[in-house]
Amino acid sequence: MRTNILATVAIILLLILSLDVFSNNSLSKFVAEVLTKVSFPFYGYREKLENFFEKYPSILHVTLFSENAKALTVLSEDIKGLYVRNLHEKGLVIDPLSKQLIGFVERTGKIGYVRKWWVSEFPVTIEGTETRAVGFYRKFRIEVPDPYVDIGGKVYLADSEEYGRLMRLYNISIGVFKNGYFLPKIPTIPKYVVILPSYHNGSRKQEEGGK
CATH class of the missing domain: 1.20.890 (cAMP-dependent Protein Kinase, Chain A)
Incomplete structure (x- = not known):
């Protein structure tokens, strides 16, 4: 049976x-x-309970790149990303306190989804003391056009990407490339995040995945 x-x-x-x-x-x-x-x-009920039992209410003032930014609440996390409440814009996701890159908005809505950068693929800029080169990040590795050329330095989102040059100017790197190996700087997932909205948010209708 x-x-x-x-x-x-x-x-x-x-x-x-x-x-x-x-x-x-x-x-x-x-x-x-x-x-x-x-x-x-259930996320709403959990937040109400946390606020009820919290002894001292916390207020987060965020200033990013000399601009005021609205902090959004991280609801939960899985292996590839995190769920963020009231995420209505595509763009980059930053930790407002450490100023580290967290990931890229994959789905917007009342409960949006952010894909962590270290499980994504994207072009990067490698900047050393005397050299600057382009590469491509994929699966904890940096691919460079000529692997026989000695390149090393901090790794940033490529200048050709949205906010790439700004993040490099503010020294927001994702790790170090040294002796052909990439040493990633994996951030701790914070309680709050801020969004650097995509340049195209104003010119196209966003898909609201949580509505």
């Missing part, structure tokens, strides 16, 4: 997995979206 039940469950799971694969993961995306919407009220 138990064997029949296990076999039936295995067949059902394989069927669901097959449907998800052949539907280009549309089934899993639908389930994730439903769970996100269902879980939103």
